[in-house]
Amino acid sequence: MGRRVPGRFDGNLNSFSSTFNPLIFSDLNLNGGKQTNTYEAFIRFFLDPRNKVGAIIGRQDLSNLYLTESTSDYYYTSLKSEIFSYHILATYHYVTEISRNWEWENGGGFGFASADWQINGYNVGADSVNTLSMQKGNLRGSGLAFRLETAVNRRLGDSNFLQIGLGYHLVSIAKFSGPYNGEESSFYIQQDGKVGVFDDTRVLDVSVGTNQSLRRLDMNSGSWNLYFSVMHRFLD
Numbered sequence: 001m002g003r004r005v006p007g008r009f010d011g012n013l014n015s016f017s018s019t020f021n022p023l024i025f026s027d028l029n030l031n032g033g034k035q036t037n038t039y040e041a042f043i044r045f046f047l048d049p050r051n052k053v054g055a056i057i058g059r060q061d062l063s064n065l066y067l068t069e070s071t072s073d074y075y076y077t078s079l080k081s082e083i084f085s086y087h088i089l090a091t092y093h094y095v096t097e098i099s100r101n102w103e104w105e106n107g108g109g110f111g112f113a114s115a116d117w118q119i120n121g122y123n124v125g126a127d128s129v130n131t132l133s134m135q136k137g138n139l140r141g142s143g144l145a146f147r148l149e150t151a152v153n154r155r156l157g158d159s160n161f162l163q164i165g166l167g168y169h170l171v172s173i174a175k176f177s178g179p180y181n182g183e184e185s186s187f188y189i190q191q192d193g194k195v196g197v198f199d200d201t202r203v204l205d206v207s208v209g210t211n212q213s214l215r216r217l218d219m220n221s222g223s224w225n226l227y228f229s230v231m232h233r234f235l236d
Contacts, residue, residue, distance in 0.1 A: 002036040002169070002225030004062060009219045015193045018069055018077050018123065025072040033065035033083070036223045038169065044093065056089045056109055056147070060169065062221070067121075079121035079135060083221075085171050087113040087145040095153075103153040105163070113145035113171045115219070119180070137180035137197070139187070141173040141219070153231070163229040168222060175216035187217035 093107030151165025
C-alpha cells in the first residue's frame with residue numbers, strides 16, 4: 001500500500017479541456033488517484049555475505065482518477081480513469097546484520113515499465129439529450145521504472161524472514177496512445193499548457209487552428225510505499 005506524490009502529470013490534467021477553442025472557457029475538477037497498491041515477486045542472490053543482486057516483477061495500481069468539466073458553451077464532461085503499470089527491475093541491496101535475528105537492508109532498482117490508462121465516461125450538452133456521447137479509451141505507454149528502498153528483516157526459524165520496508169517507486173512514461181472512441185488517439189498538451197485528447201491525424205489541424213505546437217502528454221508518477229514481504233533464503 002502506498003501514497004502517490006502529486007506532480008507535473010496531475011498539474012497538466014488540471015488544464016484538461018474538451019476543446020482547444022480559445023473562445024470557450026471551462027471549469028474543471030480533478031480528484032482521486034492518490035493511493036497506490038503494489039504487488040510484486042522478487043528473487044535475490046548473494047554475491048557475498050553483504051551484497052545481493054536480483055530482479056523484481058510486479059504491478060502497481062493507482063486509485064481511480066475522476067475528472068469533470070463544465071464549459072461556457074454548456075457542455076459537461078465526466079471521465080473516470082484507471083491507471084495501472086507493470087514493471088521489471090534489476091536490483092542491488094546491501095545487508096547490515098544487526099543481530100542473529102535482525103538485519104537492515106538497503107537498495108534500489110532500475111528497469112522497464114508498461115502502463116495502461118483506461119478511460120470511461122460521457123459528454124452531454126445542456127441544450128438537448130441528443131448530444132449525449134459516451135467516452136471510452138484504452139491508452140498504453142512504455143518507459144522506465146526506478147526504486148529506492150530500506151527494510152528491516154526479522155528471521156523466522158532457520159531460513160524464513162519477515163520483511164517490513166519503505167520504498168519510493170517512480171514510473172516514467174513518455175507518452176500514451178491507443179483507441180479512444182474508436183479512433184487511434186493520444187493526450188496532447190499545447191504550449192499554453194492546455195491538455196486534450198483527440199485523433200492523432202488531427203494534430204496538424206489543431207496546431208494550425210490554435211497557432212501553437214503540441215506534444216504528447218507524459219507521466220512521471222512517484223509513490224511512497226509501505227510493504228510487507230515473506231522471504232525464504234536458500235543455502236543460508
